[in-house]
Amino acid sequence: MDPRESEFVDRMGLIMERLGGTRTMGRLYAWLLICDPPDQSLTDLAVELGVSKTAMSTVARQLELTGMIERAPTPKREHRYRVVSGGWTHVMQVQLAAVRQTLDVLDFGLSAIEGDRPEQRGRLEETRKFFAFTVQDADEMLQRWEKYRDKSD
Incomplete structure (x- = not known):
């Protein structure tokens, strides 16, 4: 992640916090908006955002329950997530x-x-x-x- 992308991700974390979520929720959502490929594994997300895989799993489930992100189909057992339109x-x-x-x-x-x-x-x-x-x-x-x-x- 380049410095401007990192700043965007961090700023969205602050916005999500102001909206009643957690900073990590905002950071995860922001990263999924701009990452390539558009679907990412929990491991990749945890590494990129500098949080534990357990914490990332919890936050991903919370965003999935709100309808903001979804699990992407994959032939492997890994969980991959992407942003949901709407x-x-x-x-x-x-x-x-x-x-x-x-x-x-x-x-x-x-x-x-x-x-x-x-x-x-x-x-x-x-x-x-x-x-x-x-x-x-x-x-x-x-x-x-x-x-x-x-x-x-």
């Missing part, structure tokens, strides 16, 4: 599912507030409106993204 879209959809659950909880909260309690209802209603707007806007954004992506190809 991984960030999948991550966003998972996050939106949590936001939708928040709407359900806020609806329950509104049903639990009985009697004349306008201040409490107002706070809940504003919070619910925010989450409803977020879901609607994110759904529309993902649709625009798909059109943009398809048009760019």
